[in-house]
Amino acid sequence: MASVVLGVTGGIACYKSAALVSSLVKKDIDVDVIMTENAAKFVTPLTFQTLSRNPVTTDTFGSIKYWEVEHIALAKKADVMVIAPATADVIGKIACGIADDMLTTTVMATKAPVVIAPAMNVNMYENPIVQENMARLKKLGYLFIEPDEGILACGDTGKGRLAEPEEIAGYILKLLQEKQQETSAPRTERKKDLAGKHILVTAGPTVEDIDPVRFISNRSSGKMGYSIAEAAVSRGADVTLVSGPVNLAEPDGVNVVHVRSTGDMLDACEAAFDGCDAVIKAAAPCDFKMAEQSAHKIKKDGSSGITLNLVENPDIIATLGKKKGNKVLVGFAAETRNLEKFAAEKIRKKNLDMIVANNVAQEGAGFDRDTNIVTFIMPDGSSEKFGKMPKSGIADLILDRVVGMLSEKN
Numbered sequence: 001m002a003s004v005v006l007g008v009t010g011g012i013a014c015y016k017s018a019a020l021v022s023s024l025v026k027k028d029i030d031v032d033v034i035m036t037e038n039a040a041k042f043v044t045p046l047t048f049q050t051l052s053r054n055p056v057t058t059d060t061f062g063s064i065k066y067w068e069v070e071h072i073a074l075a076k077k078a079d080v081m082v083i084a085p086a087t088a089d090v091i092g093k094i095a096c097g098i099a100d101d102m103l104t105t106t107v108m109a110t111k112a113p114v115v116i117a118p119a120m121n122v123n124m125y126e127n128p129i130v131q132e133n134m135a136r137l138k139k140l141g142y143l144f145i146e147p148d149e150g151i152l153a154c155g156d157t158g159k160g161r162l163a164e165p166e167e168i169a170g171y172i173l174k175l176l177q178e179k180q181q182e183t184s185a186p187r188t189e190r191k192k193d194l195a196g197k198h199i200l201v202t203a204g205p206t207v208e209d210i211d212p213v214r215f216i217s218n219r220s221s222g223k224m225g226y227s228i229a230e231a232a233v234s235r236g237a238d239v240t241l242v243s244g245p246v247n248l249a250e251p252d253g254v255n256v257v258h259v260r261s262t263g264d265m266l267d268a269c270e271a272a273f274d275g276c277d278a279v280i281k282a283a284a285p286c287d288f289k290m291a292e293q294s295a296h297k298i299k300k301d302g303s304s305g306i307t308l309n310l311v312e313n314p315d316i317i318a319t320l321g322k323k324k325g326n327k328v329l330v331g332f333a334a335e336t337r338n339l340e341k342f343a344a345e346k347i348r349k350k351n352l353d354m355i356v357a358n359n360v361a362q363e364g365a366g367f368d369r370d371t372n373i374v375t376f377i378m379p380d381g382s383s384e385k386f387g388k389m390p391k392s393g394i395a396d397l398i399l400d401r402v403v404g405m406l407s408e409k410n
Contacts, residue, residue, distance in 0.1 A: 002176045003030045005074050005110070007083040007103040008048070009090045010038025013119040013162035017084055018043060020165040021051045024172065032057070032074055034103045036090070057102055075109035080175050083107070084145075085119030085162045088130050094142070095133035113175055117145040117168055122158030139249070145171055145390070146370035167371065167388055174393050193403050195236030200269065200276040201229045202283035202316070204244035206262045210308065211294035218284050219367035222246035224332075225282035227395040229254045235399060240276065242268045244283060262286050262313040269316055278328035278402050281317045282356075284367070289313050321351030328405045330398065333357040334367075343377045353405050354378055356398060376401065 004024055008017045017033075024031050033048040034057045045056040057074065075081075083090060083103070090103065094116075099105040107114055116137065124130060125147065138144060145168055148161040203225020208216045222243060229241040230251040239254045242265055250256045257272070259265045262285040273279070288310040298306065317331045331352045333343040343357035357375045360367060372391050376384040376398075386397065 001028060001030045002180075003032070003077050003079045004172060004176075005032045005034065005078040005081045005106065005112075007081070007086075007090075007107070008033060008035045008039045008043070009083065009085055009087045009103070010036055010042060011085045011087050011119050011162075012042060013085040014039055014042040016162050016165050018047055018051055020082075020084060020168055021048060023165055023169045025052060027169070027173065029172075029176070030054070032077065034058070034074065034106060036101060036103055072109055075106050075112075078106075078110050078112040079179055080115060080172055081107065081110050081112050082115045082117065082168065082172060084115075084117035084168055086116045088118075088120050088124050088127070088133075091116065091118065091130065091133050091137070095136050113143060113179075115143045115145060115168075115171060115175070117163055118147050118160070119162035120147075120160050121152060122156050122160045125158075125160040143171075143175075144370065163371075170387070170389055171393075174389070192236035194232055194399065197236075197278065197406065198238045198240070198276040199229075199232045199402075200240050200242070200272050200279045201225050201232065202242045202265060202269065202279075202281045202285075203229070204246040204283055206244045206265055206283070206285040207260050208262065208286045208289040208313070209293050210290055211296065211298050213297050216286055216288065216290075216310075217245075218286065220244070220246075220284035221367055221369075222248050222283075223370065224372065224391050224394070225280075226251060227391045228280050228282055228398060231392065231395040231399055240272045242272070242283070244285070262289065262316065266314050266316045266319060269320060273320060273323075273327075276327065277406060278330070279317075279320055279324075280330045280398060280402065281320075282332050283316075284332075284334060285313065285316055287313055315350070317352070318350040324351060326409050328353050328402055328409065330402060331355045334360045340375065340377060340383065343375070344381065347377060347379050352379070354401055356394075 008014055021031050031052040032054050033052055035045055049056045093104050094107055099108045145163045147159055148163055149159045150161050151157050152160055204222030205218045205220040226248050229239050232239045233253040241254050242257045257268045259268050265285055291309040291311045321329055329352050333346055333355050335342050339357050339359050343355045347355050355377045357377055358372055362373055370390055371388050372394055373388045374386050374394055
């Protein structure tokens with residue numbers, strides 16, 4: 001039986017943690033709960049003890065259940081450790097190496113993956129110190145489930161609401177499945193199925209200048225493309241990542257080509273195209289550019305406004321599709337309506353092997369999020385729909401399909 005150690009910190013979102021425990025137990029997962037002192041003021045330990053069917057730990061110096069002290073026992077027992085909700089306080093403590101209660105000492109002692117699901121006021125979440133602490137932990141290998149946007153308990157509206165229990169449970173189950181695969185099969189069989197393959201990935205937005213100080217772009221963060229590149233490298237691929245302007249760290253082992261405009265991205269893709277086996281175009285390049293860019297800043301003149309004369313940019317994926325040969329070509333379709341209809345049309349027009357479609361207006365999907373909700377659509381009209389899940393998980397699902405298509409073509 002898989003083991004999850006759940007840390008619960010002091011926040012109103014504690015009630016969602018109870019639902020998370022219930023969900024995991026129903027999936028036959030052994031759950032041990034560690035509560036901070038403040039968490040116990042929101043939900044009683046008895047609630048979690050009843051749901052988990054295990055004693056709840058609150059005291060670092062509590063009774064010893066085994067031959068070793070309890071925080072070490074739980075640290076070793078965990079297959080995955082989760083903190084949900086995670087307050088700004090506990091995130092800061094972990095980032096600074098502070099271990100002054102049962103939860104933080106267990107985090108310091110465990111070698112299991114640690115998943116952190118923040119929940120706090122939007123202003124706290126956006127505070128540069130909190131953002132810096134989270135960035136530091138991400139670099140150290142800690143995993144994060146991004147909070148949702150909406151009305152918060154304090155009455156403010158914004159980002160900071162704890163992710164829904166089903167999303168957190170799905171993330172945990174994926175980690176447990178990966179760990180089981182690692183122990184049941186040689187790592188090379190599971191992770192190196194793209195060895196010897198060159199994968200070209202695009203990510204992020206492009207930028208089209210209006211004048212020297214203004215430009216046209218979009219909300220793409222590049223997270224999906226970067227997740228795909230990182231996953232492809234871990235599976236043994238040689239990866240070229242053509243990236244528009246993003247605020248993301250470069251994945252280790254990836255050849256990153258930075259570009260600005262759609263024309264630049266097309267040039268970079270064509271330069272790498274001949275030597276690649278598959279293209280996954282997760283970028284969101286601008287469809288339009290200025291017919292003529294102004295050499296000087298356009299000044300206000302007191303009129304009611306200005307009209308921008310835009311012309312279409314070249315279609316990168318369609319250009320590659322015309323000469324793809326035996327390569328695998330995967331595109332993305334970010335729509336706000338008629339999702340499957342528009343996506344199916346793109347497959348035919350652009351000569352794709354698969355398209356990853358998502359409705360960017362749907363909550364939990366789209367740009368600048370760590371999660372997405374996607375549908376895989378194939379040229380024969382068949383499709384696979386997936387619920388909200390981390391983009392890292394979607395990246396592996398895409399690569400699973402790419403591995404299969406490469407095998408068929410060869």
